[in-house]
Amino acid sequence: MSRNDEVANRLETFADLLEAQDVAYKPRAYRNAAETVRGLSVAIEGLAAEGRDRVGELDAVGDAISAKIVEYVETGEIEELERLRAELPVEMDALTSVEGVGPKTVGTLYEELGVETLDDLEAAAEAGEIRELYGFGPKTEQNILDGIEFAREAHKRQLLARALPRGDRVLDFLSGVAAAERVELAGSIRRRNPTVGDVDVLVGSTDGEAVVDAFTDWAAPDRVLEAGTAKASLRLDGVRVDLRVVDPAEFGAALQYFTGSKSHNVAVRNRALDRDLKLNEYGVFDVSTVADPDAGQRVGERVAGRDETGVYGALDMDPVPPELREDRGEVPAAAAGDLPTLVTREAVCGDLHSHTSWSDGAASIAEMVEGAAAVGHEYVAVTDHATGPGMVGGVGLDDDRLREQLPLLREADDEASIDVLAGVEANIGTDGTVSVADNLLAALDVVVASPHAALDGDGTDRLVAAAEHPAVDIIGHPTGRQLNRRPGLTVDVERLATVAAEHDTALEINASPRRLDLRGSAVQTAVEAGATVVVNTDAHAPASYEQIRYGIATARRGWAEPGDVLNTRSADELLAVLG
Ligand code: DGT
Ligand code: CA
Ligand code: CA
Ligand code: ZN
Numbered sequence: 001m002s003r004n005d006e007v008a009n010r011l012e013t014f015a016d017l018l019e020a021q022d023v024a025y026k027p028r029a030y031r032n033a034a035e036t037v038r039g040l041s042v043a044i045e046g047l048a049a050e051g052r053d054r055v056g057e058l059d060a061v062g063d064a065i066s067a068k069i070v071e072y073v074e075t076g077e078i079e080e081l082e083r084l085r086a087e088l089p090v091e092m093d094a095l096t097s098v099e100g101v102g103p104k105t106v107g108t109l110y111e112e113l114g115v116e117t118l119d120d121l122e123a124a125a126e127a128g129e130i131r132e133l134y135g136f137g138p139k140t141e142q143n144i145l146d147g148i149e150f151a152r153e154a155h156k157r158q159l160l161a162r163a164l165p166r167g168d169r170v171l172d173f174l175s176g177v178a179a180a181e182r183v184e185l186a187g188s189i190r191r192r193n194p195t196v197g198d199v200d201v202l203v204g205s206t207d208g209e210a211v212v213d214a215f216t217d218w219a220a221p222d223r224v225l226e227a228g229t230a231k232a233s234l235r236l237d238g239v240r241v242d243l244r245v246v247d248p249a250e251f252g253a254a255l256q257y258f259t260g261s262k263s264h265n266v267a268v269r270n271r272a273l274d275r276d277l278k279l280n281e282y283g284v285f286d287v288s289t290v291a292d293p294d295a296g297q298r299v300g301e302r303v304a305g306r307d308e309t310g311v312y313g314a315l316d317m318d319p320v321p322p323e324l325r326e327d328r329g330e331v332p333a334a335a336a337g338d339l340p341t342l343v344t345r346e347a348v349c350g351d352l353h354s355h356t357s358w359s360d361g362a363a364s365i366a367e368m369v370e371g372a373a374a375v376g377h378e379y380v381a382v383t384d385h386a387t388g389p390g391m392v393g394g395v396g397l398d399d400d401r402l403r404e405q406l407p408l409l410r411e412a413d414d415e416a417s418i419d420v421l422a423g424v425e426a427n428i429g430t431d432g433t434v435s436v437a438d439n440l441l442a443a444l445d446v447v448v449a450s451p452h453a454a455l456d457g458d459g460t461d462r463l464v465a466a467a468e469h470p471a472v473d474i475i476g477h478p479t480g481r482q483l484n485r486r487p488g489l490t491v492d493v494e495r496l497a498t499v500a501a502e503h504d505t506a507l508e509i510n511a512s513p514r515r516l517d518l519r520g521s522a523v524q525t526a527v528e529a530g531a532t533v534v535v536n537t538d539a540h541a542p543a544s545y546e547q548i549r550y551g552i553a554t555a556r557r558g559w560a561e562p563g564d565v566l567n568t569r570s571a572d573e574l575l576a577v578l579g
Helices: 002-020 026-039 044-049 052-056 063-075 079-087 092-096 103-113 118-126 138-154 160-175 208-218 248-259 262-274 308-314 330-335 365-374 399-415 438-443 460-468 493-502 520-528 542-557 571-578
Strands: 182-186 199-204 223-227 231-236 239-246 277-280 283-286 301-304 379-385 419-427 446-450 506-510 533-536
Touching (some): 002 079, 026 063, 052 063, 063 079, 092 103, 092 118, 160 182, 160 231, 160 542, 182 248, 208 231, 239 248, 399 438, 493 520, 506 520
Parallel strands (some): 379 419, 419 446
Antiparallel strands (some): 231 239
């Protein structure tokens, strides 16, 4: 899938650079095309080999863009993109990761002040140069200064959706290497953390050198950072991959150790100590009759190590799903046989948040419905944006337009093989009001209400007010956070969840890899307080329904069982709940 990501990244850069130059319309087209390509379930190079016309059949990919995709696949470069980059030699990703700085601002700051890097930006803000620019002011300048530190910290970590396809590629490759007997991801990527510092891969083998050689040869065009006899690190499309090779007899112990988290490992190791056992990356050892348990790594009798299940078993624990290993109660729960039965992708039957080209989506109603059917859903809700706070550039539909759309959604439902629910994504104002007329909300099957503006400070009162609204079914991306971009609203999740449970309002786990909002720990609090969650993709293109996997991972990190998740209900059950 990596080629697809590469192409998508290029198209996004293209969009940013065009936007920086104030080009109208085109940036949106490039972003929509990028989203399509990123979500494709087939390799883009295969389509490109069939020619431009075949590529041009993809949703949101027109003639101009298909030509560029083919050019990239064939030559490894897009000439026009290189020209744009030369005209605007800025660190676009770093600069736009500062909240409030979009590509257009980057363009202005480069033109006016020659800002190319985060350091330049900081210097310009500190020198008071930004407030002097037309359209900027002291407040904007201060916001930029505040955002730089957050952006610097955040920029070091990769989104799970960027890392996981690379991790899968590494697994694919290594499973074909004869010397590799066992292969697993470890570390934060195995725990499905929303962002990862690096991709950890563990191999069980008796011939570490053969595995390391195969791995570094395979990576040849990429950058090998380090290579030893049983370890190697390299950079794969911008993501650091750490490989470790261990003896197959110790694979389970190493997998347990290198999956982490560190705080989970500390809690598990303490349990071992209480039982006169020594737990480390080499195994579980009975040290009850050993004079000095610290005399070496492998002292005492080995009681487990080959398999991870055996490691937990030796400590009288059920095996702990990697997503739970954050020291949030899973160690005592596993010891008591009380771990939750986590929700799975297979248990989910639909998606209740998606957009079409009526608002800012890339595809028609019919195409989006087909996309939902293609991933096996029984139902999908079309929830285009309503106008209101945070909707800029004419993206949101006013009540008249929503009324116009409604019969078309009913028609789509008649024609489709799956159920199409008519919905809207309304905006929650700073006072908690919902931006669509009540009688219209009442006519719709699904109302998502989301915060889209003023996304700082405490948002609990706003969200609680929206959750109490009788027509609101779902609070969308409740905090409004964007990973590596902005932390979003502060929310007292327990209070919100309690109100939501009383009013039969579900709290969304927005599966968009940039959001993953609510986050795992908040989901755990919400479920504990009795609230129902719903895993939605917020798809803006048919291919994005696949991203549900990231939302499911987040639900699992929040201890959610199938019964806690609204869209595990069949269509009939769901309609009964929605009323
Ligand atoms: P990341 O890469 O920053 O997203 O987070 P992780 O959790 O993947 O951390 P990483 O790559 O530094 O190390 C992988 C795992 O190895 C980590 O989750 C737990 C284990 N580990 C590494 N260093 C230590 C340590 O000093 N103590 C303990 N208990 N575990 C460690
Ligand atoms: Ca890691
Ligand atoms: Ca690592
Ligand atoms: Zn939204």
